[in-house]
């Protein structure tokens with residue numbers, strides 16, 4: 427059944443993206459529903475980050491259409507959409523010369539004209555929202571643990587209260603406890619703020635416990651999409667290998 431447009435946060439139709447002679451995304455179509463957490467899996471180098479960057483207008487597409495919250499996305503970066511999405515890039519480093527507070531306030535400074543007092547209040551509210559304390563605002567990125575760094579980056583991504591959050595492998599590099607805490611935080615924020623979350627991840631625990639649906643990217647297309655239990659039943663060779671290969675079987679048996 428075709429989805430109603432206004433129930434969709436992101437609508438991608440027949441998207442082609444490539445570099446030189448390489449085609450990365452090959453007539454890819456994908457719908458992300460409002461308020462859902464969608465997980466995206468795919469081989470390394472398969473185009474997951476390229477897809478995310480194309481949606482937000484950082485990479486030019488060859489053809490196809492993209493709509494975000496009902497508005498078409500142009501071919502290149504569209505600054506007016508800054509409040510539509512928050513982004514945690516894969517190499518999403520904080521600005522090392524700025525304090526945590528200044529990092530969180532960065533999008534506010536770039537996009538709004540607010541008093542310092544109000545910006546300080548907003549920074550505290552955002553830090554508390556992601557489970558940090560007001561006094562963590564004085565720290566510098568080099569003084570933070572991996573889990574705290576991700577939380578600060580998340581607070582910065584949510585500074586402008588965007589309805590959509592993009593996460594590119596947010597739990598990679600975190601220990602399992604920090605990763606589990608981060609997943610729980612994403613779930614809580616999605617519930618309390620009604621966020622739509624588009625999350626690239628290899629983390630089977632995240633896919634199983636946090637994602638409402640999972641999409642698999644292979645050969646430049648979405649070859650399977652649905653709740654995790656449906657993906658586990660998929661007949662597609664790459665999806666089968668991904669979820670039923672030796673390594674993932676071992677992990678899944680350990681998770682039970």
Ligand SMILES: Nc1ncnc2c1ncn2[C@@H]1O[C@H](COP(=O)(O)OP(=O)(O)O)[C@@H](O)[C@H]1O
Pocket residue numbers: 445450468469470471472473474475476477
């Ligand atoms: N800016 C770019 N210029 C040229 N090639 C790129 C660029 N960004 C990504 N690629 C290529 O596109 C392919 C997909 O990359 P990427 O989306 O980063 O993969 P992943 O699924 O691991 O996130 C890779 O072959 C990569 O080398």
Ligand SMILES: [Mg+2]
Pocket residue numbers: 474475476516594
């Ligand atoms: Mg990537």
